Amino acid sequence: MKITEVQLAQVNDRIKALIASNSFYGKKLEQAGITEVKTADDFLKLPFSEKADLREAYPLGLMACPEEKIVRIHSSSGTTGTPVIIPYTQKDVDDWATMFARCYETAGITNKDRIQITPGYGLWTAGIGFQLGCEKLGAMAVPMGPGNTEKQLQMMQDLETTVICSTSSYALLLTEEIEKRGIKDKIRLKKGVIGSERWSAKMRERIAEGLGIELYDIYGLTEIYGPGIGINCEHNTGMHIWDDFLYLEIIDPNTGLPVPDGETGEIVITTLCKEGAPLIRYRTHDLSRIIPGECPCGRHYPRIDVIAGRTDDMMKIKGVNVFPKQIEEVLAKFPEISSEYQIRISHLDGKDTMRIYVETNGSVDFADLAKRIAEEVKSRIGFTPIVKVVEIGVLPRSMKKTARVIDERFN
Ligand code: ZN
Numbered sequence: 001m002k003i004t005e006v007q008l009a010q011v012n013d014r015i016k017a018l019i020a021s022n023s024f025y026g027k028k029l030e031q032a033g034i035t036e037v038k039t040a041d042d043f044l045k046l047p048f049s050e051k052a053d054l055r056e057a058y059p060l061g062l063m064a065c066p067e068e069k070i071v072r073i074h075s076s077s078g079t080t081g082t083p084v085i086i087p088y089t090q091k092d093v094d095d096w097a098t099m100f101a102r103c104y105e106t107a108g109i110t111n112k113d114r115i116q117i118t119p120g121y122g123l124w125t126a127g128i129g130f131q132l133g134c135e136k137l138g139a140m141a142v143p144m145g146p147g148n149t150e151k152q153l154q155m156m157q158d159l160e161t162t163v164i165c166s167t168s169s170y171a172l173l174l175t176e177e178i179e180k181r182g183i184k185d186k187i188r189l190k191k192g193v194i195g196s197e198r199w200s201a202k203m204r205e206r207i208a209e210g211l212g213i214e215l216y217d218i219y220g221l222t223e224i225y226g227p228g229i230g231i232n233c234e235h236n237t238g239m240h241i242w243d244d245f246l247y248l249e250i251i252d253p254n255t256g257l258p259v260p261d262g263e264t265g266e267i268v269i270t271t272l273c274k275e276g277a278p279l280i281r282y283r284t285h286d287l288s289r290i291i292p293g294e295c296p297c298g299r300h301y302p303r304i305d306v307i308a309g310r311t312d313d314m315m316k317i318k319g320v321n322v323f324p325k326q327i328e329e330v331l332a333k334f335p336e337i338s339s340e341y342q343i344r345i346s347h348l349d350g351k352d353t354m355r356i357y358v359e360t361n362g363s364v365d366f367a368d369l370a371k372r373i374a375e376e377v378k379s380r381i382g383f384t385p386i387v388k389v390v391e392i393g394v395l396p397r398s399m400k401k402t403a404r405v406i407d408e409r410f411n
Contacts, residue, residue, distance in 0.1 A: 001260065001290055001302055003040050007247050010272040011043060011280065012036050017064050018278055024061035025086055027051065027281065048256065048268065048281045054084040054126040058248055062277035063087045070276055071265040075123040083247045086223060087276040093132070095273060098241045100133025100228030106230060106240060106299070107191055107216040109163055111138030116161040118170055119195060120146045125226025126195070130165045135230055139163075146170070146185060149177055160188040168207070175210035189213050195227055223282060224269050230304065238291040239304035248302065250279070250290055252321075253311040261290040264321065266311050267304065285311045287323070316407060317345055318352045318383050324405055327356065330376050337373075338365050347409040354385040359392045 003011070015036060018026035028047070035045050041343070054062065058134065062085070063070065063302040069089045069144035076084045088096075090225050109115070115134045127145055142161055144152055152174065155161065164171065171192055178184055180406050190206065192215045208215050220227035230241035250265040251258055259265040267284045287310060291303040308325060315322045324343065332339055338359040346353050360369060370387040378384045 001243075001248070003043050003247055007243070007272055008037060008043060011046075011247070011270060012038075013273070014064075014278040014280065017275070018280075021064040021066075022168045023064040024053070024057035024174070025278070026064065028053075030383065044258070046281050048283050050283055051084065051223070051285075054086075055082040058082045059085050060087060064278055065089060065169050065275045065324065071146065073123075074125045074128075074222055074226065084223060089155075089275040092225070092274055092276045095245055096129060096228060097132040097136040097226040099225065099245055100129055101136035102242060103216075103218055103228050104133055104137050104139065104163075106233050107193060108216075109137065109139065109191060110191075111304050113163050113190075114142060114159055114161045115163040115165060116142040116144055116152070116156060116159075118144050118146055118152065118164065118166040119172070119227075125220070125222045129220070129226040130229045142383065151211060153177060153181070153183065156181065156189070162188055164189055164191075164193075164211075165193045165194060167195050168203060170409065171211075171215075172203060172206045175207050176406070179210060184212070191216065193218050193231070219307070221284060221286075223279060224271060225274070229269075230301075232303075232306075233295060233297045233299060235296045237394040238294050238305050240295065240299055240301035240303055242282075243302055246270065247272060248290075248304065250288065251283075253283075253285075253287075253314065254316060255287055257288075261292045264289040264305075264308060264323075265341070266324075276377070287311060309328040313405075315343075315345060315407065317354050320382055322354075322381050324378055330380050331356075331358060331373070334358075334373060336360050336369065337389075338392050340397070341396050341404060343405045345405070345407045345409055352371075353411070354383075355388060357388045357390060357395060359390055359395055361392050367394065 015029060019030055025052045030351060062342040070087045071090050073085050073087050089134060109258060116126055117130040119130060121127035131141050131143055142155055142159055144155060173193060189211055190213055192213050193213055194217055204215060217232050217239055218227050219230040229246055230239040232239045235333055247270040249258055249268040251268050253266040264287055267270050267286045267288055269282050271279050287306040287308040291305055295303055309323055313324055327343060331337060342357040344355045358373065369387045374384050
């Protein structure tokens with residue numbers, strides 16, 4: 001997706017604001033000798049921004065407008081080290097509400113719906129974003145916040161809520177509780193708007209069938225407004241991204257160069273009209289791909305696929321980007337193997353080699369199974385791995401997170 005003239009003008013405007021305000025990024029751009037972008041090629045020369053920079057700008061270094069225009073801040077959770085603080089002007093809050101209301105509309109939700117919001121309210125952007133969009137749309141918000149399943153289910157029945165907003169994990173928990181209590185006939189839910197953590201198709205089906213509802217994936221991150229910057233439509237062919245507010249690129253995380261539409265890479269986002277904390281080419285570390293072509297719904301907003309994972313998961317083998325998720329999906333087709341597997345990547349005689357260890361019991365032909373798995377993996381990722389079949393219990397077990405990928409090339 002090439003940047004348009006309109007978007008380029010918007011970026012230029014943001015660059016000027018960053019520099020004029022003497023903000024953290026303004027100084028960085030000046031140091032790099034950048035004062036404006038004129039062409040799409042100029043844009044591609046702009047440096048990326050990273051979460052580490054945002055931490056360095058703590059607490060209010062990102063602010064790119066006079067302080068009296070700031071109406072609130074949000075903060076990312078900061079599980080490691082210094083948190084990130086994002087200041088918002090009233091226009092930023094309004095724009096976010098507009099995008100979020102558009103998400104609800106795209107999911108077919110109207111001002112007659114009653115929306116039960118279970119993500120948390122507070123410094124982070126989750127609950128409050130769902131609320132903003134709901135009010136902008138004119139629907140009725142039921143601002144529950146997280147937890148207290150008993151009360152959630154009570155309100156869901158008494159208020160006859162029609163939309164549930166939650167994480168996929170919590171949606172699954174609610175599904176199971178509703179089934180356990182036999183109250184499905186008292187529930188009026190029609191749709192679920194689910195925050196885009198990575199979730200399997202199996203889990204999606206379980207929730208959709210269990211609750212008898214349609215599910216929508218919503219995308220966003222605190223650094224870029226929050227949730228609500230994109231959602232899938234009724235055709236479920238990827239998430240439409242609001243490109244009147246954001247410019248989205250997919251890059252190869254190793255080289256930083258754009259990948260062709262349709263190929264998986266890292267999502268990089270530029271805010272086109274944010275005032276409080278504009279971000280230029282922000283690396284999200286989320287992996288997805290542009291879905292080429294037009295959506296059957298007729299909306300012209302570009303689409304990205306559901307989030308495939310994080311860049312930290314990616315392996316580059318024989319010049320091909322491979323994700324553990326792809327191997328996992330292939331292995332899931334073989335009922336005769338256990339859930340445990342191990343991938344070892346090495347570099348021998350000038351060549352990358354991938355070995356996959358899987359477990360099975362003694363009743364199958366190991367050599368034949370290895371051959372079938374290798375063929376299936378090749379058809380998925382394009383090259384043949386060495387598959388080693390071992391007895392169940394041979395691969396390491398862990399009480400915490402099991403290391404499934406071992407890259408021996410850099411040792
Ligand atoms: Zn669509």
